[in-house]
Amino acid sequence: MIAIIDYGAGNLFSVHNALSFLGFENRVTSDPSVLHAANKLILPGVGAFPDAMGRLRAMGLDRTICQEAQAGKPLLGICLGMQLLFEKGYEFTETEGLSLIEGYVDKIIAPDLKIPHMGWDEVEVVNPSPLTKGIVDGDMVYFVHSYKAVTAVSNIRLATQYGQLVPALVEKGNVFGAQFHPEKSSAVGLKILNAFGDL
Amino acid sequence: MLAKRVIPCLDVKDGKVVKGINFVNIQDVGDPVECAIEYNRQGADEIVFLDITATHERRGTMADVVFRTAENVFIPLTVGGGIRTPNDFRELLNAGADKVSVNSAAVYDANIISEAAYRFGSQCVVVAIDARCVGVEEDAENARYGKSKYHVYTEGGRKDSGLDMVEWAKKAESLGAGEILLTSMDTDGTKKGFDLEMLRAVCEVVRIPVIASGGGGDLSSFVEVFKETDVDAALAASVFHYGEYIVEDVKHVMKEAGIPVRI
Numbered sequence: 001m002i003a004i005i006d007y008g009a010g011n012l013f014s015v016h017n018a019l020s021f022l023g024f025e026n027r028v029t030s031d032p033s034v035l036h037a038a039n040k041l042i043l044p045g046v047g048a049f050p051d052a053m054g055r056l057r058a059m060g061l062d063r064t065i066c067q068e069a070q071a072g073k074p075l076l077g078i079c080l081g082m083q084l085l086f087e088k089g090y091e092f093t094e095t096e097g098l099s100l101i102e103g104y105v106d107k108i109i110a111p112d113l114k115i116p117h118m119g120w121d122e123v124e125v126v127n128p129s130p131l132t133k134g135i136v137d138g139d140m141v142y143f144v145h146s147y148k149a150v151t152a153v154s155n156i157r158l159a160t161q162y163g164q165l166v167p168a169l170v171e172k173g174n175v176f177g178a179q180f181h182p183e184k185s186s187a188v189g190l191k192i193l194n195a196f197g198d199l
Numbered sequence: 200m201l202a203k204r205v206i207p208c209l210d211v212k213d214g215k216v217v218k219g220i221n222f223v224n225i226q227d228v229g230d231p232v233e234c235a236i237e238y239n240r241q242g243a244d245e246i247v248f249l250d251i252t253a254t255h256e257r258r259g260t261m262a263d264v265v266f267r268t269a270e271n272v273f274i275p276l277t278v279g280g281g282i283r284t285p286n287d288f289r290e291l292l293n294a295g296a297d298k299v300s301v302n303s304a305a306v307y308d309a310n311i312i313s314e315a316a317y318r319f320g321s322q323c324v325v326v327a328i329d330a331r332c333v334g335v336e337e338d339a340e341n342a343r344y345g346k347s348k349y350h351v352y353t354e355g356g357r358k359d360s361g362l363d364m365v366e367w368a369k370k371a372e373s374l375g376a377g378e379i380l381l382t383s384m385d386t387d388g389t390k391k392g393f394d395l396e397m398l399r400a401v402c403e404v405v406r407i408p409v410i411a412s413g414g415g416g417d418l419s420s421f422v423e424v425f426k427e428t429d430v431d432a433a434l435a436a437s438v439f440h441y442g443e444y445i446v447e448d449v450k451h452v453m454k455e456a457g458i459p460v461r462i
Contacts, residue, residue: 013269013295014269014273017269017295020270021271021273114407116321116322116377118377119201119202119244119432120200120204121200122202127314142268142275144322184275186239187272189273190273194226
């Protein structure tokens with residue numbers, strides 16, 4: 001069973017729908033015992049970094065997520081959920097993240113481009129990953145974000161260019177993060193969710 | 200490179216598509232869910248549902264359409280038509296919509312934009328503007344004609360609000376709109392091409408994405424709107440409804456013209 005972590009941050013049902021469509025048993029939950037019983041975790045989220053971290057802490061879910069991830073359970077953060085995996089975020093104010101992957105989250109600086117980076121954009125394969133089986137350079141996925149992760153290239157699996165390199169998929173051991181929305185990225189996104197479900 | 204988006208729009212009344220789609224692989228041409236699945240298969244980048252139901256039971260019916268579509272279609276879904284309150288946003292987002300578009304209600308009370316942006320995030324707040332040319336600004340000092348003047352219309356394009364389109368677009372952005380869906384009442388339904396001049400007037404003053412609507416005709420009209428203006432997306436209803444060509448055909452001519460698209 002895949003647990004989709006509910007901490008009051010946005011549309012969890014698209015992730016639920018996509019997993020159900022692919023045939024993976026899944027539950028939207030904020031119950032730590034369900035997160036413990038699950039064999040994989042997904043941390044979704046839209047909104048702002050400080051608010052989201054505040055909610056996770058207030059619900060005690062930050063510790064649960066870290067314990068489960070450190071015990072080796074596969075964890076996939078999506079969009080803001082991916083950003084929370086890093087050590088720090090600089091949205092509005094400096095905020096500590098879950099620190100499961102080294103790096104930080106900062107504004108996209110692209111004076112000539114529209115912010116947020118919204119829409120379908122190409123990815124390129126930077127490093128191979130079990131999640132990117134069947135994904136090739138030029139495949140398109142759906143992004144909606146104004147902040148990006150800054151992390152070592154060894155953690156980056158897929159990247160896009162938006163005035164600068166923007167990590168699209170990151171991975172550190174059993175911890176994965178997608179800056180785009182695989183649940184809204186049609187066939188390409190479903191491939192990635194399917195690979196996560198099959199881990 | 201960020202792809203330019205092609206967005207089919209489905210007009211829905213009482214849970215049924217208003218104009219049937221002439222697709223061979225659809226069983227029930229009136230079912231918005233089946234139509235959305237077909238558009239997804241054709242390569243639509245997003246789908247817009249426009250609710251034109253006039254009764255009070257509308258919201259529940261539309262939420263059900265969105266709910267069933269979201270179980271089967273994994274691209275962004277936008278819903279508009281008759282949105283009056285932030286709670287309307289919540290109901291449709293909970294049903295699986297990714298964005299909600301607000302039109303007349305925002306003209307009457309612009310606070311709905313900022314409230315919805317604050318509660319649900321700018322990314323899901325689309326401000327739909329129906330506009331029409333109402334004359335030309337005269338530049339008396341230089342004894343020459345200036346730009347065309349446009350007014351915002353409400354109630355499905357029936358009522359002149361008196362608001363200046365360019366000012367309204369700027370205000371919508373400043374209140375937290377994440378996107379503008381701009382329909383030209385002058386070109387809507389003509390199939391003679393998008394209203395390039397009107398679209399440029401808005402693209403020049405906002406930094407949020409603009410969706411062109413009204414006038415989509417032959418395949419070249421899509422190439423034209425992306426070549427001649429800075430819009431991010433083009434929306435059309437009837438050209439896709441009547442199966443004159445499919446979304447994939449539009450993408451191919453765009454690609455041949457060197458416009459970045461998702462194929």
